Amino acid sequence: MQALVQDIYGTSDVLRLEDVDRPEPKGGEVLVRIAAAAVNAADWHIMRGEPRIARLMDRGVFGRTGPRERIRGRDFAGTVEALGPGVTGWQVGDPVLGEAGATFAEFATVAVGCLARTPEALSFVDAAALPLAATTADLCLTRGGVQKGDRVLVIGASGGVGTFAVQLAAARGATVTGVCSTRNVDLVTSLGATEVVDYTHDDFTRTGASYDCVLDLVGNRRLRDLRRCVAPGGTLVLSGGGNAGEGRYLGPVGLMARGTIFGRLLGLRVQIPRAVPDAERLTEIAAMAARGELRCVIDRTYALSAAAAAMRHVEVEHARGKVVVTV
């Protein structure tokens, strides 16, 4: 089968399409025929091996000189192709979505605990956009304690996670302010934000407004600036961040560490959620999307043969919503 592979860290130039062996599902796994797979910020962080502190730790997906898994991609939507030993509750041909490793490929093996059923009304492209981005957005809002009547600030509102966060916060009954660049102001408004701050013209930390939950998906501001935006008793949620070529060594890890250490001293509640595959919540989110209650903003689709360009798009060109690779 064809897959997008890399052997060393670098820009999208290190990626290439290669013929590799089709994986075999082990016990508790299914083989999925991939129809579409979205690109996430995590994919280019792994491709580049950044922030570099992750390489030094030599743990998880990050090896010293290259990613442990050669094939990139994490989100997927497709159909069950074969069942591994002992798998029940799934059938060949079932439409599915979820998170796994190595999904920029024709086939991938997936642990059944990471598998959700795709509702009929959802296209493969829309389904592929949901797993990591929408569940992260949902988790961040939950950790931020967002409920009806709250004021929520989403920094990075036009990206993969942000476009879902704005909608899911509005669906919880919150009043949402989004931060994005000029070209995305109308998009973020259309997703349910009542106010939008264009960061190319205005500094959202100096408007005098404060929020019950500040969700930072960009990670490029100082803790003391972010603190000004958090209302008394409110929560700062730090989800990551980092632009290509900036903060190569520590990236958002520095802000997260300062948030953990100094947040308490500054009287600030800081949450640093880490998304893990949650098939149950993903099933509920996919149902919302199928009912038309959650819009998947698709910036562009790329064929698998152009998946390196898709990665470059998200890494360098700032995606508007999600970029999806179709197989």
Ligand SMILES: NC(=O)c1ccc[n+]([C@@H]2O[C@H](COP(=O)([O-])OP(=O)(O)OC[C@H]3O[C@@H](n4cnc5c(N)ncnc54)[C@H](OP(=O)(O)O)[C@@H]3O)[C@@H](O)[C@H]2O)c1
């Ligand atoms: N904690 C977790 O488990 C977890 C899970 C998933 C993702 N994340 C992290 O969450 C972050 C966002 O992910 P994503 O998939 O949404 O990334 P993305 O699709 O690349 O979106 C990033 C967005 O940030 C905006 N942006 C860039 N510079 C900005 C600035 N100076 N001020 C305000 N906005 C700015 C861009 O909007 P414009 O084009 O309008 O500039 C872009 O739309 C990533 O760093 C990712 O690693 C964390």
